[in-house]
Amino acid sequence: MYCPYCKEELKVNNEELYCKAGVSYFSKHMEKVFNIAIDTSKEVKVQILKVESSEAGRFFCVNCGSKMMKIEAMHEVCKCCGFEINKRMFYEIVEINPHCSFR
Numbered sequence: 001m002y003c004p005y006c007k008e009e010l011k012v013n014n015e016e017l018y019c020k021a022g023v024s025y026f027s028k029h030m031e032k033v034f035n036i037a038i039d040t041s042k043e044v045k046v047q048i049l050k051v052e053s054s055e056a057g058r059f060f061c062v063n064c065g066s067k068m069m070k071i072e073a074m075h076e077v078c079k080c081c082g083f084e085i086n087k088r089m090f091y092e093i094v095e096i097n098p099h100c101s102f103r
């Protein structure tokens with residue numbers, strides 16, 4: 001998995017996903033949410049054509065490391081694999097798993 005903030009590959013540290021560049025830990029809960037999103041990404045891919053003209057999003061894809069595309073505020077999707085960050089995930093990433101170089 002890749003860090004959604006900086007696309008650094010996430011390492012496991014004390015059983016939690018960890019981004020060295022951002023001194024950022026991702027909770028077990030967040031890991032689970034990422035895994036579920038990766039599982040459902042194949043279904044999302046069907047809708048991706050609509051995203052073609054969208055602007056670049058705020059995050060990188062946790063699944064493949066590509067830059068996410070912004071569908072609407074706090075809702076982003078990866079064009080390459082269909083990984084989706086919805087509003088709830090967006091909020092959780094920013095609020096619960098801060099990253100030192102993110103603003």
Ligand SMILES: [Zn+2]
Pocket residue numbers: 003004005006007008019020021022024099
């Ligand atoms: Zn990072």
Ligand SMILES: [Zn+2]
Pocket residue numbers: 061062063064065066078079080081082083
């Ligand atoms: Zn992706």
